[in-house]
Amino acid sequence: MRPALRPDAxxxxxVIAGALSFAHLHDLAAAAGQSGWKAWAYPVSVDLLLVAAWRRLRSDGPSRLAWCWFLVALVASLGANVATAGFLDLANPPALLRLGVAGWPALAFLGGTLLAHASSPDRAGDRMPVPPAPAAPAPTPTPESEPEPAPALEPDTAPALPAADPAPAVTVPAALVDHARKVAADHEARTGNPIDTDTLRARLGVPPHLADAIAAQLA
Structure with missing residues (x-):
């Protein structure tokens, strides 16, 4: 069930304050020479400008534009309430009052247009700029420490290296030695020079240590 409507103080x-202000604005406009529907349109214009400026303040935050037109509408409404309280002779209104009432439609139209169609950059420019956060200081480089030199070993405390074992004797087969002699003789017959170890190793296709052993036997 929907809750019953209860009056809200x-x-x-x-509602009472709005009705009184509306009536005062109507009476002031009628006294300034605005008759018929024109006198009723003035309070509507003032109240709508006041509401539009207040809505702009609530939705976009404080700005010079919204506060300016809010104060203009508030002065117009408050001025009408004070003027109809006996401070002015509404039977013979002053020329300044007639001028203000006659120029109000253009002023209200300008304010409503600016409040409704102001661009975002303008709204952003009305607010106070936020200062940028300070940059963090650059870290100070720490000097690199040099590695400590290793302690030198005393001559008498240095460990003795084990003596290298003598290279084992290479055994060359007799058939390989005979073949090497033939190769050496052929090389000397063709070139006139005795064969060297590198050429002998290349002709026989043997490893270096075996070629050295064969050359030693051919010498």
């Missing part, structure tokens, strides 16, 4: 007070 704040809402009732707002």
């Amino acid at each position: 704040v809402l009732v007070q707002a």
